[in-house]
Amino acid sequence: MTVLRRSLLAAAAATLAAAAVAPAFAQDIRPRLIRFGYGLNEQSNQGRAVKVFAEEVERLSGGKMKIRAFGGASLGSDNQMQQALIGGAQEMMVGSTATLVGIAQEMALWDTPFLFNDVREADAILDGPIGEKVKARLEPKGLVGLVYWENGFRNLTNNKRAITRLEDLDGVKLRVMQNNVFLDSFRSLGANAVPLPFSELFSALETKAVDGQENPFNTIVSSKFYEVQKFLTVTNHVYSPWIVTVSRKFWDGLSAAEKKVLVDAAKKSRDFERKDTRDEAARALADLKARGMQVNALSPAEAARMRDRLTRVNASVATSVGMDLWQETQGALAKLRAK
Ligand code: TF8
Numbered sequence: 001m002t003v004l005r006r007s008l009l010a011a012a013a014a015t016l017a018a019a020a021v022a023p024a025f026a027q028d029i030r031p032r033l034i035r036f037g038y039g040l041n042e043q044s045n046q047g048r049a050v051k052v053f054a055e056e057v058e059r060l061s062g063g064k065m066k067i068r069a070f071g072g073a074s075l076g077s078d079n080q081m082q083q084a085l086i087g088g089a090q091e092m093m094v095g096s097t098a099t100l101v102g103i104a105q106e107m108a109l110w111d112t113p114f115l116f117n118d119v120r121e122a123d124a125i126l127d128g129p130i131g132e133k134v135k136a137r138l139e140p141k142g143l144v145g146l147v148y149w150e151n152g153f154r155n156l157t158n159n160k161r162a163i164t165r166l167e168d169l170d171g172v173k174l175r176v177m178q179n180n181v182f183l184d185s186f187r188s189l190g191a192n193a194v195p196l197p198f199s200e201l202f203s204a205l206e207t208k209a210v211d212g213q214e215n216p217f218n219t220i221v222s223s224k225f226y227e228v229q230k231f232l233t234v235t236n237h238v239y240s241p242w243i244v245t246v247s248r249k250f251w252d253g254l255s256a257a258e259k260k261v262l263v264d265a266a267k268k269s270r271d272f273e274r275k276d277t278r279d280e281a282a283r284a285l286a287d288l289k290a291r292g293m294q295v296n297a298l299s300p301a302e303a304a305r306m307r308d309r310l311t312r313v314n315a316s317v318a319t320s321v322g323m324d325l326w327q328e329t330q331g332a333l334a335k336l337r338a339k
Contacts, residue, residue: 087247138245159230
């Protein structure tokens, strides 16, 4: 090898090494202010992860890109924020995938009752090609999905009675997310299901406009639902993801380096969020009991009856998301379960 060639190679290697530590060239990152909205409060798993995201964006951009976080639905409900992102009036948010079904039907896949048996399955499908495919459906609608976070397995609370049998749900006025799969699911269980934005839920429970709701343990703790709900039934009826999204109007104006900052920070926040959420969920049940909630699990026979009723909505989910995607998901899950 000639001396010249060797020094050229060394120079190239040095450039690559520099790129590895500082992937973005400073001049490609401009000062940016990003308004990031979310529905839960600052002390929730959602709030903690938004903070990690914000710190990481600031660090990776050398302080040029700033996240201004707005919790507690102060910029609006999930649906309102989605519209603000599409219109370009807000840059980022994190919220439920369930409220995105009106924008991209394929999101209904995640509303399938009992789709995932555990978080290992959830992570593998959400972070794999199927999760990517569903996420990509948002782009033509004006949203860019970065990563999925964990909202978690959902459980039922109410104020009327302990739910020990399917029939106990009869006439229970139950708030559900603004999403047809959830509406159909709980109607098929006999509840009087009413769709409401999350931002109105606490006061609806407090004023007894509704009797109950369903959300992961974490949210029942962080939103203080234990103050206004007596009975908690462990159903784990569906795993809900959250999704971090960016306004496409804003995204399209970013440089490659700026996009990379957001993507890398989003991945870091996802890994933090999932661990934090799982740690908190593991403690939450004891916490809720200590706060006076009356907790029950369903007997295996009743759980099977509920599961059977709920999975009657599967056919309509398959129609909304398309048979190909449905089959692909079932195939991927079968493969994971065979391992
Ligand atoms: C719900 C969801 C909420 C989310 C959150 C506000 O019940 O589970 O946790 O939408 O982002 O609405």
